[in-house]
Amino acid sequence: MSSSAYQTWQIGPAHVGDRSVPVASKPGVMAHGSIDTPAMMMAEWISAMDTPAAGARSLHLASGNGLVPAVAMAVGFAPDAFDRYKANAESTRRSLAAAPGVVAGAYAVHHEVLANDLVPATSCALATIRIPTDKHGVQQAVAEAFRALAVGGVCLIAGANDEGAKPAAKLLAQVFGHARLDAQHSSCRLLVATKLAEAPVDASSISSPWLDQHRFHEVPVTVADDRIVLSTRPGVFSWEHLDEASGILGDIMRIAPGESVLDLGCGSGVLGVLAARQSRTGRVVLLDADADAVRCARRTATAAGCRNVEVRASDVTDAVADEVFDVVVSNPPFHLGKGTDLAIPRAFIEQAYARLLPGGRLYLVANRTLPYESLIDECFGEVRTAHDGRRFKVIGAVRRV
Structure with a gap:
């Protein structure tokens, strides 16, 4: 698959009950090329609902890809949709925009983790949660759903058993006072609860400090003999400590004074800040698809005193489509959902090549079992190995023309 294929959107019909709704997708979007069973379970439940009151x-x-809010809009709701990953948020926006007869103001899509002040308290009749992968994320989502729902409003939460569906059911019951298992198949569960009172039954179960989007976890680390304090939040890659792969790449990469650097998939910003300090005056741009990672990296760079750093939300390099750099550094993601997906690192490598100046260098760190060498060789015509360790390798290349 080429980089252009990664960037190519497709919109097709998704059939839910007796309804058909448009759903946009491309590589990098959750459930691309497949059906996400938990999302389909929620969509089917909503499709069978009676038409809600006007303006609900x-x-x-x-x-995700917007299937659930698209069905909610088809039923008669005005959806507010949130996703932390840029490609998913864009997929949702495209799905809703493609609905027949859609009018301005019928929906809103946000590249954010939580609704917070964007959705007023007690303003919603329906809330849906596709179970996130971390326990803090589930706690935050249930708390946000309860806050946003009016009394009498319904909360749906769905996910796979190995994603934490059973603990999510327990949490839902603690907050709402009850939780009904409405459906289960393909090792997935759909849980339903109705908000019966203004206050949660057990407020302590959702008293997470991370509901405050201005709260950050500060992690002091030392990389290449340079001390950096990382700002992180739950859900951001390796949020509680410096991951080993980034530490290895940070110790190996060399940035000359004045060189411009692109950090692809910056996470909380450790490699980008280290590059900015080594470059001193060179322009350094940090990119990440995760909305909270972008916020964390900005805070990390500001605390480090790096005035030559800019952090942008981006699906791979779409935020720097017309810019070129001397160096690209990356610790690319290779998981999409629970599986390994090489479409994303392939796009990282191909787009890194496109963003490098002639003579520019790529530094990439990866699990040593991943077959990135062939991907790099296809683009650059060479592969250089800077580190081959027990668990991780640092590989790269130089763009010749």
């Missing part, structure tokens, strides 16, 4: 709002957390 719905909240959708982790909206």
